[in-house]
Amino acid sequence: MFSTMQDVPLTVTRILRHGQRIHGGSQVITWTGDPATPRRRTYAEIGARAAQLAHGLRELGVRPGQPAATLMWNNAEHVEAYFAIPAMGSVLHTLNLRLPAHQLSFIIQHADDRVIIANGSVLPLLAPLLPALDRVEHIVVSGPGDTSLLDGTRARVHDYEELIAGRPTTYPWPDLDERAAAALCYTSGTTGDPSGIVYSHRSIYLHSMQVNTAESMALTAGDVSLAVVPQFHVLSWGLPHAALLSGFSLLMPDRFLQPGPLADMIAAERPRHAAAVPTIFQALVHELAERPRDISALASVTIGGSACPESLMRTLDERYGVRVAHAWGMTETSPLGTTSQPPPGLTPEEEWPYRLSQGRFPAGVEARLIGPDGAEMPWDGTAAGELEVRGPWIAGGYYGGAGATGPERPADRFSPDGWLRTGDVGTISPDGYLTLTDRAKDVIKSGGEWISSVELEGLLMGHPEVREAAVVAVPDERWGERPLACVVPVTTGEVDYAALRAFLGERLARWQLPEHWTTIEEVPKTSVGKYDKKVLRARQAAGDLTVTTLAPAPR
Amino acid sequence: MFSTMQDVPLTVTRILRHGQRIHGGSQVITWTGDPATPRRRTYAEIGARAAQLAHGLRELGVRPGQPAATLMWNNAEHVEAYFAIPAMGSVLHTLNLRLPAHQLSFIIQHADDRVIIANGSVLPLLAPLLPALDRVEHIVVSGPGDTSLLDGTRARVHDYEELIAGRPTTYPWPDLDERAAAALCYTSGTTGDPSGIVYSHRSIYLHSMQVNTAESMALTAGDVSLAVVPQFHVLSWGLPHAALLSGFSLLMPDRFLQPGPLADMIAAERPRHAAAVPTIFQALVHELAERPRDISALASVTIGGSACPESLMRTLDERYGVRVAHAWGMTETSPLGTTSQPPPGLTPEEEWPYRLSQGRFPAGVEARLIGPDGAEMPWDGTAAGELEVRGPWIAGGYYGGAGATGPERPADRFSPDGWLRTGDVGTISPDGYLTLTDRAKDVIKSGGEWISSVELEGLLMGHPEVREAAVVAVPDERWGERPLACVVPVTTGEVDYAALRAFLGERLARWQLPEHWTTIEEVPKTSVGKYDKKVLRARQAAGDLTVTTLAPAPR
Incomplete structure (x- = not known):
């Protein structure tokens, strides 16, 4: 017997079309430093401008299957690039502007980036690299900055707004295979060269659906989410894609990542949810203790990137009524690997061990623990092993660079049967809660x-x-x-x-x-x-x- | 550039494995008529028994690609069949026990069912059909019933518990293509013969993820959902699959669908959510007015199948604190087509027109309105057209029966470019809210x-x-x-x-x-x-x- 269902691919293009049409009134709110004048742009406008950007990038020579890079903060233009580049069949390459110069140069050359969209404020970082980057052809500058820093570079310099101005607000988005490349991120390995992970349209779509499930971030069209986690860091944990999928609005801090402006934007724009690493919330709590603001709208935060201290979770919970969901993931896992929702029926105090664990795996992330002798360890909450994972939004290899014919699968990162070796060591309870204790190398x-x-x-x-x-x-x-x-x-x-x-x-x-x-x-x-x-x-x-x-x- | 992501199929098998391992303590609670003694079975047990059932069905000759039918109420054994049959590579065929005898006979013959699992209580319905069904080889009877009704049939009769007893509690589930057939339902057309829709593993998996999103039913491991909507009716709107995917427990009414027992089970088992057609809730409200019960645990209900009267929505909301989410769908749409979550920022009274509409489309359901002259109509809330939909859990054809080489695509049900013609006429607002007004034929x-x-x-x-x-x-x-x-x-x-x-x-x-x-x-x-x-x-x-x-x- 054969299925009679339609064969419709899961693509970023579908997310874009859905967001701009069904949730056209939801917004990307970009912070400007002044609480009175954030920049507001609806998803309908984002969609129209993404089409204009695609026309502009096409004119600059960006072609299907090729990368186009961004070196940007979290803002509306970065969201436009997030959708324009994959929807036109090209590959969004988010450059991490916190990396040391030599790593950034390595990554740009390894990916063979010809076009870089950069915020004006990061030109002091980019300009010194350009003399050695002889294959970069175009720099598109978004927002204010000292473009004279680019004088004398081989690359042609464009203003973002001028590049897109007057172009058609629709684009003939091509039909795409859901397994085609959509986005490229490099891990900032502490040793060795960075490794590139190429997300597919399919992996991004499925991961975004997972973000929107009630067991993960549970966001809907009525919500505003403050995406502190950078767009250059594992696609901002999937928030921009999840936002256009279910219609929640995005509050984007741009370059204002200091605790003062973050407290200001929470007070002014009243997000229900925020996502960031623990240090951001630690600094925010100190800021609020010194200069209180009304953050009562904030009900839940997703904290990942590293383990969240119990004291911080308790302060957020007890002093501010903010519920912390601990999450574990990595660039190779898109990143949603686990979320710490405690099991039902517990008292608040009984919930704490579960909340402090890394949490449970969603169905999209199959897990196993491999012990010192290579055998699979039981899920008994005490036997430790290296965590290995498998699933439709988990990397199965690394990008070998332009000219490579398939993913690279180093044996210390991928098991012979294709599972990702996370490098994290921990235990799993009988009911599937992960507790990480070490890095495998430590x-x-x-x-x-x-x-x-x-x-x-x-x-x-x-x-x-x-x-x-x-x-x-x-x-x-x-x-x-x-x-x-x-x-x-x-x-x-x-x-x-x-x-x-x-x-x-x-x-x-x-x-x-x-x-x-x-x-x-x-x-x-x-x-x-x-x-x-x-x-x-x-x-x-x-x-x-x-x-x-x-x-x-x-x- | 190529994606470096793992290629992991979306299958019912993955849902089963996940549910039985990560949510092994969640339960199917089957009503027995006595509030003191419901039957409780954990997902760990369901998983083990599904493996035993697969061994048993294999022995009866059920093979990959072939159907195995159920004629059952909502209960634990039906959930076991839901997972065992697709996971072994065969096709779950749910028979609608409310159909007239001639349609049921037609469907069993059209699907070429050789094995039927039937609840004992429905044998009076099945037995009279058997003399004409000369290809049915095995009847597996679950639960009490008068098996003497089957005396003299050609088919061999088995007891469900005896069939599975002592068999291995694991099964070598085969690797499956996500586009393979997983389940078969026939629409009960009011005119003409019923038409079969064959769901794929992929369509079921994606639909189940959608059920669990916050914009749809928002169910998590802490919840209990009362699935009144029958398992023989569009796979119980996806609830059994969604349950093992996110770990919520299922409260199953078995044959006790009268308002009295429904009120009893809500009072005793305290589900947070329920799903049913409006008439069920109408009867429940009358029952509660006459014999009050504590239904305070019930917070939200999903009502679909036909339009929910405003008066019923208001009674549930104002008298019982039960929030109604209106949903639209059909057998061809798996069925989740729309859900009526109002847009944010409205007063309760302003929300009513949105709540009474059929609601908004999720990203998985692309929609268009086709007017009388075949042209696409605008989404302005007034221009009417026939609703056509497209997406990964939408049917693209009907099952032509054993021996057919591909789906049938009658022109009155499928547009030339493959979209499903729903037969429903309505309008869509600029922000994507569907309001149905007519059947196209009317x-x-x-x-x-x-x-x-x-x-x-x-x-x-x-x-x-x-x-x-x-x-x-x-x-x-x-x-x-x-x-x-x-x-x-x-x-x-x-x-x-x-x-x-x-x-x-x-x-x-x-x-x-x-x-x-x-x-x-x-x-x-x-x-x-x-x-x-x-x-x-x-x-x-x-x-x-x-x-x-x-x-x-x-x-």
């Missing part, structure tokens, strides 16, 4: 078991004599790896390692206790403030640390 | 314009002398068609047609006023109480009505 693989460096660090920092602590693996002939505890003491005197080990021994099994110890002045950190353990590993390998090895602990 | 096509028979009937019945009125088209040499008003007067005397026409003339344009009039004793009705206009048209064609034709109305 776990100590000792005698066929895993020792959590994060757990050791957390316990050590609970000792009154320890200011900071980082734990890294060192090679061990018998066990494979053993933990090295690097301690920053509160006072400058001698550290009593045996006492610290005994302190850990009250909470951990003997085989988990570090025998190698060292004292450091501070834990080295990355530019975003994360522990940079590769520096510690390098110092240890170079013999640059004074390591004390204790005799086995007494039983 | 519209009078006069001089390139459409005259709404429903509007004429409504106005006529507002006249104090008119008890009932039906308006049908009669052929007209000059105009194509003209309206014939068939009036049932309140008293038995002569009807003053000219006065009625003048009454209509206060509200309608001259060209819309009927010149042909007749008096009838009552309007003929179908078995479900709808006006049966084909009887009136036949009587008119046979010269069986005394028609008075008035001179043109004075200007």
